[in-house]
Every structure is written in C-alpha cells, then in structure tokens.
Amino acid sequence: MSTIKAVADLAGVSVGTVSHVMTGSVPVSEPLRTRVLAAIRELDYHPNHIARSLKTSRTRTLGIIVPDLTIPFFPQVIRGAETAAREHGYTLIAVNSDDSGPRQKELLSILRSQRAEGILLAVAAGPAPVGQITRMVQAGIPVVCVDRIPDRLVADSVSVQDSQAAQIAVEHLIEMGYRRIALAMGPLALKNERRRLLGYRRALRQAQIALERSLIWPGNLNTADVAASCLECFQHRKPDAVFATNAPTGLGVLRAFRDLKLRTPEDVGFVTFDELSVDDLFSPAVTTVVQPAFDIGFRAAEILLERIAQPELPRDPISVRLPASLRVRDTSRSRVEPCCATQN
Amino acid sequence: MSTIKAVADLAGVSVGTVSHVMTGSVPVSEPLRTRVLAAIRELDYHPNHIARSLKTSRTRTLGIIVPDLTIPFFPQVIRGAETAAREHGYTLIAVNSDDSGPRQKELLSILRSQRAEGILLAVAAGPAPVGQITRMVQAGIPVVCVDRIPDRLVADSVSVQDSQAAQIAVEHLIEMGYRRIALAMGPLALKNERRRLLGYRRALRQAQIALERSLIWPGNLNTADVAASCLECFQHRKPDAVFATNAPTGLGVLRAFRDLKLRTPEDVGFVTFDELSVDDLFSPAVTTVVQPAFDIGFRAAEILLERIAQPELPRDPISVRLPASLRVRDTSRSRVEPCCATQN
DNA sequence: CTGTTAGCGCCTTCAA
DNA sequence: TTGAAGGCGCTAACAG
Numbered sequence: 001m002s003t004i005k006a007v008a009d010l011a012g013v014s015v016g017t018v019s020h021v022m023t024g025s026v027p028v029s030e031p032l033r034t035r036v037l038a039a040i041r042e043l044d045y046h047p048n049h050i051a052r053s054l055k056t057s058r059t060r061t062l063g064i065i066v067p068d069l070t071i072p073f074f075p076q077v078i079r080g081a082e083t084a085a086r087e088h089g090y091t092l093i094a095v096n097s098d099d100s101g102p103r104q105k106e107l108l109s110i111l112r113s114q115r116a117e118g119i120l121l122a123v124a125a126g127p128a129p130v131g132q133i134t135r136m137v138q139a140g141i142p143v144v145c146v147d148r149i150p151d152r153l154v155a156d157s158v159s160v161q162d163s164q165a166a167q168i169a170v171e172h173l174i175e176m177g178y179r180r181i182a183l184a185m186g187p188l189a190l191k192n193e194r195r196r197l198l199g200y201r202r203a204l205r206q207a208q209i210a211l212e213r214s215l216i217w218p219g220n221l222n223t224a225d226v227a228a229s230c231l232e233c234f235q236h237r238k239p240d241a242v243f244a245t246n247a248p249t250g251l252g253v254l255r256a257f258r259d260l261k262l263r264t265p266e267d268v269g270f271v272t273f274d275e276l277s278v279d280d281l282f283s284p285a286v287t288t289v290v291q292p293a294f295d296i297g298f299r300a301a302e303i304l305l306e307r308i309a310q311p312e313l314p315r316d317p318i319s320v321r322l323p324a325s326l327r328v329r330d331t332s333r334s335r336v337e338p339c340c341a342t343q344n
Numbered sequence: 345m346s347t348i349k350a351v352a353d354l355a356g357v358s359v360g361t362v363s364h365v366m367t368g369s370v371p372v373s374e375p376l377r378t379r380v381l382a383a384i385r386e387l388d389y390h391p392n393h394i395a396r397s398l399k400t401s402r403t404r405t406l407g408i409i410v411p412d413l414t415i416p417f418f419p420q421v422i423r424g425a426e427t428a429a430r431e432h433g434y435t436l437i438a439v440n441s442d443d444s445g446p447r448q449k450e451l452l453s454i455l456r457s458q459r460a461e462g463i464l465l466a467v468a469a470g471p472a473p474v475g476q477i478t479r480m481v482q483a484g485i486p487v488v489c490v491d492r493i494p495d496r497l498v499a500d501s502v503s504v505q506d507s508q509a510a511q512i513a514v515e516h517l518i519e520m521g522y523r524r525i526a527l528a529m530g531p532l533a534l535k536n537e538r539r540r541l542l543g544y545r546r547a548l549r550q551a552q553i554a555l556e557r558s559l560i561w562p563g564n565l566n567t568a569d570v571a572a573s574c575l576e577c578f579q580h581r582k583p584d585a586v587f588a589t590n591a592p593t594g595l596g597v598l599r600a601f602r603d604l605k606l607r608t609p610e611d612v613g614f615v616t617f618d619e620l621s622v623d624d625l626f627s628p629a630v631t632t633v634v635q636p637a638f639d640i641g642f643r644a645a646e647i648l649l650e651r652i653a654q655p656e657l658p659r660d661p662i663s664v665r666l667p668a669s670l671r672v673r674d675t676s677r678s679r680v681e682p683c684c685a686t687q688n
Numbered sequence: 689c690t691g692t693t694a695g696c697g698c699c700t701t702c703a704a
Numbered sequence: 705t706t707g708a709a710g711g712c713g714c715t716a717a718c719a720g
Contacts, residue, residue, distance in 0.1 A: 001483060001484070003696095003697060003698085004697065004698060004699095005697080005698095013706080013707085014706065014707045014708075015697090015698080015699090015707085015708090016699085016700085016706070016707055016708075016709095017705090017706060017707075019698070019699055019700080020699095020705090020706085022699095023699075023700095025699085025700085026700090026705080026706090027705070028705075028706085029705065029706090032705085032706085044479055044483070046453060046456045046457045047457055047697090047698080048398075048457065048459065048696090048697050048698070049457040049458050049459065050394055050397045050398050050403065050458075050459050050696090050697075050698090051398050051696070051697035051698040051699090051712090052697080052698055052699075053394045053698095053712095054392075054394045054395050054398050054696090054697080054698075054711095054712050054713065054714090055697080055698050055699045055700085055711080055712055056698085056699065056700095056712085057712070059394065069413070069419040069422055069423060069438075070416070070419040070420055070423060072414070072416065075413040075414040075419060076414055078413055079413060079414060079440065082439075082440065091437075091439070091454060091458070092439075093435075093437040093438075094413075094437075094438050095426075095435070095436075096423065096426065109390060110435060112390045113390045113391055113392065113393040114393050114394070114435075115392065115393065115394050135388055139345060139388070140345070276626075277621040277626050282620075282621050282626035282627065282628070283626065283627050283628075284626070284627075347712095347713060347714085348713065348714065348715095349713080349714095357690080357691085358690065358691045358692070359691085359692090359713090359714080359715095360690070360691055360692070360693090360715085360716085361689090361690060361691075363714070363715060363716085364689090364690085364715095366714095366715095367715075367716095369715085369716080370689080370690090370716090371689070372689070372690080373689060373690085376689085376690080391713085391714080392712090392713050392714070394712090394713080394714090395696090395712070395713035395714040395715090396713080396714055396715070397696090397714090398695095398696045398697065398698090398712090398713080398714075399695080399696050399713080399714050399715045399716080400696085400714085400715065400716090401696070
C-alpha cells in the first residue's frame with residue numbers, strides 16, 4: 001500500500017505538496033498538480049483515512065444500530081440515512097443489536113472507539129442503559145433515536161406519529177363496521193407501543209365504544225409467542241377485528257388465524273403496522289399502516305449531521321414525528337358494508 | 345474524549361502500562377492493574393481505534409458491498425458474514441452499490457481508504473471493472489465474491505449451486521406433470537443466470553423434453569419490465585408452467601399472471617428462486633428454491649478471514665457452491681396428479 | 689514488571 | 705507557491 005511519501009518521491013515534490021493537491025486547501029501550480037496526479041494514478045494510491053482521521057480527528061463516519069437488519073423496515077431506514085450521509089460526504093456503518101441490551105452497549109462502545117462522529121440508534125427492546133447514551137452525548141457524540149424512542153431519555157428522535165397512525169387504523173376498522181376490536185401489541189415498556197395504545201383508545205372513545213381491557217393483548221415482539229398467546233386470547237372473548245401494532249405481532253396474529261381456520265375479512269377483520277408481504281400479489285392482501293421508513297432514516301441522519309456541524313449549540317431535543325399512511329386492502333373490508341371501503 | 349495519557353496520569357502510571365493492561369500483551373501487577381482499570385472507568389475512556397490502527401496497521405474491519413440492502417436475500421447474507429466476523433473479533437461494514445458499476449468502484453475505493461482488511465463483494469449487475477478488484481487483491485486486500493460471480497475474474501467465491509438448484513426446480517415441475525415450462529430469467533451477462541439456464545436445459549434433456557427457444561425469456565431484473573414482457577410472451581406460446589430464476593423476475597411473472605387472470609396452479613404452474621413473501625401465510629404459497637443465504641455470507645467471511653490470516657499463501661481460488669433446497673408449496677401442484685406432491 | 693520512546697501516515701502551520 | 709517539521713493517540717520494542 002503506497003503512502004503519500006511514495007507519491008511525493010515519484011512526482012519529485014514534497015509530501016506537503018501532494019497533500020495540498022489532494023485536499024485542495026492550498027493552491028498548487030498546474031505542472032506540479034499534473035505530476036502529482038499522475039503519480040497517484042501510477043501507484044494506485046489510496047490516501048490512508050486512518051492517518052487522516054487521527055490527524056484531523058474527523059472520521060466522516062456515522063453509525064446506525066438496528067435490532068435486526070432482516071426486519072424489512074430497517075433496511076429502508078438505513079437506505080434513507082445512507083442517502084443523507086452520502087450527500088454530506090459521510091459513510092454510514094450499520095450494525096445489529098439483536099434487541100440485546102448488552103450487545104447494544106458493546107456496539108455503542110465499538111462505534112465510539114471507531115470514532116463515529118454520530119450515531120443513529122433504534123434502541124434494543126430490552127432494558128436500555130440510558131446512562132451510556134447520555135454519556136456519549138456529553139462526550140460530544142450526538143445520538144439520534146430512530147423508530148424506537150426510549151423512556152427517560154432526553155434525546156433527538158425521529159419516528160412515526162404513533163398515536164395518530166394507530167388511530168387512523170382503528171378508525172378505519174370502526175368505519176368498516178367492526179366494534180369489538182382487539183389490540184395485539186408489543187411490550188408496554190416501549191414508548192411507541194404505549195402511544196399506539198393511546199391512538200387506539202382515542203379512536204374508540206371518539207366512536208363512543210367502551211374500552212375492554214380483555215381486548216388489549218400485550219406481547220413480546222416474538223412471532224411464535226404472539227401466535228400462541230393469540231390462540232389463547234381467542235378462546236376467551238372473540239373480537240370481530242384485530243389491530244396489530246407491529247410486524248412480528250401482525251404475523252403472529254395471522255398465524256393464529258390460520259390455525260383457528262379464521263378467514264379475513266369474512267370471519268375477522270385485520271389491520272397491521274408495517275408491510276408483511278413484499279407485494280400486493282399475495283392474499284390475504286393485508287390492510288397496513290405504512291411508515292415512511294426511508295424518510296425516518298433520512299431525517300434522522302440530517303439532524304445528526306446538523307448536530308455534528310454545530311456542536312456548540314445545545315438546543316432543545318428535536319422530536320420529529322412523521323405521518324404514517326393507511327393502505328387499505330382486503331383484510332379490513334367489512335361484511336356489513338362491503339362497498340364503502342375508502343381506498344387510497 | 346480522554347486519551348491514554350489522561351488515564352495514565354490519573355492512575356499514576358505510564359502510558360505503556362495502560363497499554364499493557366488493555367492489550368494484555370504484557371503482564372501487569374495486580375495493584376497497578378486495578379488502578380488503571382479504575383481510571384479507565386472513571387474517565388469513561390474509549391481507546392482510539394484510529395490511532396491503534398495507524399500503529400498496528402490492522403483495522404479488524406471487513407467490508408461488504410451488496411447491490412441493495414432492501415432485497416431480503418442480502419440482509420441474511422450480511423447477518424451470516426457479521427456472525428463469522430464477530431467470532432474473529434472483526435467488525436463488518438455494509439454498503440449498497442445500487443447495482444451501479446461506478447458506485448461500486450467508488451465504494452471499493454472508500455473501503456480501501458478505510459483500510460478494510462478484506463472485502464465481500466456481490467458485484468453490481470452493470471459492467472464490472474474487473475481490473476480494480478484484481479488490483480486490490482494484488483495490493484494484499486483479499487476479495488471474496490458472494491452470490492454474483494463475475495465473468496473473467498479469478499477470485500474466491502461463495503454462492504449457491506446454480507445449475508443444480510435450477511435443475512431440481514425444473515425436475516419438480518416435470519414430475520408434477522408440466523411439459524411446456526418457460527424460463528423467466530435475468531440477463532445472460534450474469535454467470536449465475538447462465539448456470540441456471542444450464543440446469544433448466546439439463547432437466548429438460550433428462551426428461552427428453554425438447555427445448556423450445558421461445559420459452560426462454562431473458563429479462564433485466566426489473567419487476568415492472570419483466571411483468572410487461574411476460575404479458576407479451578404469453579400472447580405467443582402459452583407455457584403450462586413458468587420457472588423464474590430470481591426474485592424480482594418471479595414477482596414480475598406473478599404480476600403478469602394477475603393481469604392475465606391466470607391462477608396458479610390451476611391455469612399455470614410456477615416456481616421461483618428466492619422467497620417472495622415473508623411467511624407461508626400468504627397465498628398463493630409459492631414453491632421456491634431457497635438459497636442458504638446466511639451460510640453463503642458466513643462461509644464467505646470465513647474464507648476472507650483465512651486469507652487475511654494467511655496472506656502469504658497464494659493458493660488457488662476457492663469456489664464454494666452451497667446446495668439450495670426446494671420448498672414445495674401450492675403453485676406447483678399439478679392438476680394432473682394432485683396428490684403426488686413431494687413435500688419437504 | 690514498569691517506564692521511555694520511536695514512529696504509524698497524514699495534515700497543517702510556518703518559513704522560505 | 706513549495707518544503708520542512710511537529711504531532712494526532714497508540715503500540716511495541718527496549719531499557720531499566
């Protein structure tokens with residue numbers, strides 16, 4: 001691997017001159033410029049970012065920690081963040097926490113050692129070590145939370161308008177004629193889930209439907225477990241529709257439907273957060289609350305980059321909440337009023 | 345951000361001693377050890393990987409370039425590679441090339457500047473600059489190709505057994521009673537696609553079915569385009585089954601079926617490479633050639649790490665071809681012999 | 689066992 | 705406009 005010195009020698013100039021043509025910070029005469037450029041090509045020289053970073057203490061690197069890259073939502077967030085990062089000459093490095101608190105801690109530490117200039121974080125569902133994050137921010141490494149918003153943490157965050165999203169979903173079900181609407185949700189420890197519950201309650205209240213505690217089913221984000229407990233729940237008090245507040249839960253509910261031989265929407269209505277299948281080609285075509293995943297990543301990265309660019313301004317935490325949209329498909333078409341579906 | 349010197353000062357030792365307790369390369373007496381550890385915690389010290397790398401010229405970082413993170417196949421490959429990397433104390437950084445040759449070139453350059461110690465590469469579909477890759481390998485940065493194997497490039501590679509995978513899919517269709525089997529495939533410029541074509545031909549030959557040129561439909565990996573041209577193809581000579589050699593193409597074919605109001609398997613049989621939907625919950629449940637995506641990533645990373653560990657051994661290129669499996673579902677059950685489906 | 693010190697490759701004053 | 709030189713934070717001899 002050739003060094004700046006090798007280039008300088010070959011071009012017959014000093015390392016300083018080579019550096020100048022590379023950074024463009026100081027003007028260099030055309031003949032020297034040309035010779036340097038030729039030497040660079042000749043040697044297939046790739047400047048050592050490591051050394052540059054050590055000198056400048058700028059790595060131009062952002063980190064993003066997600067629970068699991070194979071959940072379709074996150075790659076989109078990453079693409080959004082990557083796009084924003086690239087526009088500013090930054091590289092994004094993505095890692096998985098497996099929803100494990102300890103692993104997240106370790107990753108945060110690694111990223112910090114790598115001197116990532118800022119971090120996008122979809123917090124692990126487990127007990128989150130808020131202290132570490134606070135310390136990072138205090139140490140001058142901005143952190144922006146995406147999607148998952150941890151409790152008790154004052155930080156920038158970008159996510160969907162949880163309660164509004166849940167509300168439109170439930171309102172839609174109500175409009176379709178459903179009344180006994182169950183809420184299959186994730187752990188109440190997650191703020192997002194609590195806010196989705198809020199939207200659910202609000203929709204019911206506005207429709208003057210009494211809330212039934214037994215129709216609220218908290219889960220653990222594990223599809224198999226959700227499927228099992230959902231079977232259980234259906235024994236007791238059968239709802240006429242189910243709204244799932246996240247994708248793993250939604251899949252679990254669908255599995256339970258299959259095992260119970262329940263058809264949607266004939267036997268039970270269904271709406272879920274997040275696209276469960278790749279395309280509209282498959283049935284049941286599930287009515288879905290679609291999050292602006294790319295935009296969430298993009299906006300979060302923009303905020304992060306701004307914090308990096310202006311570290312001295314300790315403004316109040318920025319909270320961006322982007323609207324979700326409802327994609328009405330087959331699973332929520334009521335038997336009662338089959339022709340009133342509001343498509344979009 | 346505190347430095348090793350700050351830790352040394354606080355602990356009342358020299359920087360060398362701190363370094364020793366961190367790396368464990370040299371024994372340190374217990375009392376000093378304790379004091380150093382305390383100082384590290386006290387200062388929330390995170391060793392600067394940048395500086396360490398500059399000194400040791402080891403970054404313990406691997407790069408992986410994929411066409412598009414949002415294609416479900418790749419996150420699994422990445423998880424596999426990440427797992428292997430982690431077992432060896434390496435970090436994996438993943439980036440998207442958008443199937444663009446120039447972008448891939450740029451990423452390779454960035455990764456090289458970052459001093460990634462090795463690179464996993466799923467080459468962009470466009471014209472691939474083989475020279476750059478060869479140069480990297482010559483410069484001592486091993487490259488292992490995953491999934492996509494470029495032409496005219498002598499390099500390590502890990503992918504699925506393309507021809508075998510295609511063959512079992514087509515054999516299955518034949519066994520199900522289909523005879524006029526169309527092949528919806530990607531560009532012939534990709535070696536993988538050519539090998540899948542080979543498997544198709546072999547299956548037909550062994551079943552003594554004549555090959556019909558008009559039933560081979562090369563495409564461009566774009567779902568919408570495939571759907572359109574597939575409609576076209578169906579005008580001419582209607583096959584009784586279609587085998588798609590990759591996921592975007594498979595989706596395109598399904599769209600065409602929908603537009604043509606063709607049902608599977610009643611009107612036409614269908615098998616595709618790669619899972620199209622998340623779960624078995626959706627219909628049509630598509631018979632699928634499943635690639636061992638995680639293992640592909642895992643094995644590729646292992647080979648890469650071995651190359652890194654033993655740079656001096658210029659062995660012949662390693663080519664690993666992992667077997668795919670056929671997941672038989674509904675779209676390939678023949679009307680002719682409805683009860684003979686070989687489940688697995 | 690512990691401390692000292694010379695660079696790793698680069699950027700950036702500062703002089704010339 | 706160009707060159708020389710210090711030092712970023714750390715590790716790895718080496719000396720004590």
